[in-house]
Amino acid sequence: MSAGSVAVVVSEEIGVPSWDLYELSIPCTVFGKPQSDLADPWYDLRLCGTGERPGDAAPADSGLVLQTRYGLDDLVGADTVIVPSVPDSCIEEGKPLPQALITALRRAYDGGARMVSLCTGAFALAEAGLLDGRPATAHWMHTALLAERYPKVHVDDSVLYVDDGDVLTSAGLTAGLDLCLHLVRRDLGAHVANQMARRMVVPAHRPGGQAQFIDVSVPAEDDEGLAPVLDWARAQLDQPLTVHDLAQRAAMSPRTFYRRLQAATGTTPLQWLLFQRLGRARILLESTDLPVEKIGELSGLGTANNLRRHFLRHIGISPSDYRRAFPRTMPESSPSAL
Structure with a gap:
């Protein structure tokens, strides 16, 4: 050596x-x-x-x-x-x-x-x-x-x-x-x-x-007409949402909504939802002591195993390791207010 x-x-x-x-x-x-x-x-x-x-x-x-x-x-x-x-x-x-x-x-x-x-x-x-x-x-x-x-x-x-x-x-x-x-x-x-x-x-x-450390929220840009439906979707992340639900809320056909969202964000509606849910889960891990199972439920990612799978794939780290890397520095959040 x-x-x-x-x-x-x-x-x-x-x-x-x-x-x-x-x-x-x-x-x-x-x-x-x-x-x-x-x-x-x-x-x-x-x-x-x-x-x-x-x-x-x-x-x-x-x-x-x-x-x-x-x-x-x-x-x-x-x-x-x-x-x-x-x-x-x-x-x-x-x-x-x-x-x-x-x-x-x-x-x-x-x-x-x-x-x-x-x-x-x-x-x-x-x-x-x-x-x-x-x-x-x-x-x-x-x-x-x-x-x-x-x-x-x-x-x-x-x-x-x-x-x-x-x-x-x-x-x-x-x-x-x-x-x-x-x-x-x-x-x-x-x-x-x-x-x-x-x-x-x-x-x-x-x-x-x-x-x-990357912000995966993927905000919409240059399409103000999508903002209301995306704000609505962020408030419903703990609920099952489909492209049809979002398109109906935006008063568009699913094909038109898909095209408009992809042009504005560079990603598909389902990917956008996933990134929003991952962002919600990250906030909850950073700002609360809620168990992983509850965070999966509130973020719309489902079970704890599903949450871990998506975290490992897209964040490159498990939820527990993420929580240790980012100990609570934010004020404790009320899940209903997120």
């Missing part, structure tokens, strides 16, 4: 603005502080700036200034290269990433480096062509755009991270910590990774994927 060297990309162009500081801090915390009682030598961490020369200052939106000893050339030869994130302008506005960075990532991969992205860093790996034909993930808010912009990438928005051997990607924010601990587990074994997790006061492995 060997730790090896870890090169983290950081500069004013990538990895430091706003919340990206959190993702930058994750590899620094996991790989940057020697843990000689767990493994000696520990990882050799390098922060590699994207400026023209090492030592260039990288001003962050938060007012911090980062200075690095290493540049992009130092990505080549590292055992592991990590791209924490890309700036919002590269995602929302389509601003191109620095060509020097893309070239350096390709050279590092060709040199045998294990390539890792955290959150939106997947866009950099995808731009370098390193995710073509591979499974990958990113923050769930950006996975649709990742799939649209890079159609050769097999994007999975339901997982916390993807390990595809020499290329690994994680979902957003704390999922980056899950992936970094996974790297420690791969490199140095489960005992070392578990001890690291204990010292950081985090789970060594979290159940489920990022699907448990």
Whole structure:
């Protein structure tokens, strides 16, 4: 087992603005502080700036200034290269990433480096062509755009991270910590990774994927004529509802209602009902101590077994694990008021 060297990309162009500081801090915390009682030598961490020369200052939106000893050339030869994130302008506005960075990532991969992205860093790996034909993930808010912009990438928005051997990607924010601990587990074994997790006061492995954090309510858009019937349906989730019931309430034929709802929400009436019921169940799990059997009844998902089946399939976690992950932080809800 060997730790090896870890090169983290950081500069004013990538990895430091706003919340990206959190993702930058994750590899620094996991790989940057020697843990000689767990493994000696520990990882050799390098922060590699994207400026023209090492030592260039990288001003962050938060007012911090980062200075690095290493540049992009130092990505080549590292055992592991990590791209924490890309700036919002590269995602929302389509601003191109620095060509020097893309070239350096390709050279590092060709040199045998294990390539890792955290959150939106997947866009950099995808731009370098390193995710073509591979499974990958990113923050769930950006996975649709990742799939649209890079159609050769097999994007999975339901997982916390993807390990595809020499290329690994994680979902957003704390999922980056899950992936970094996974790297420690791969490199140095489960005992070392578990001890690291204990010292950081985090789970060594979290159940489920990022699907448990995605809003599956699928609100209707651009069709105000559907709003009354959808509001009515949300108030009747504990009752058996059919497409015919919804269409009749909307004074439409079932075919017309199906077409209108699919155009407005991107999903079918039955899928819309299922997502609403899952959303109701999640609220009840977060805000009440009701047993799973009662939550299944109130959400319209039926038996406890049916509730568990749908949760595992669509949320990626059991109702009991979801309740443990999201302990009651909301005021207790009255089921009749939901």
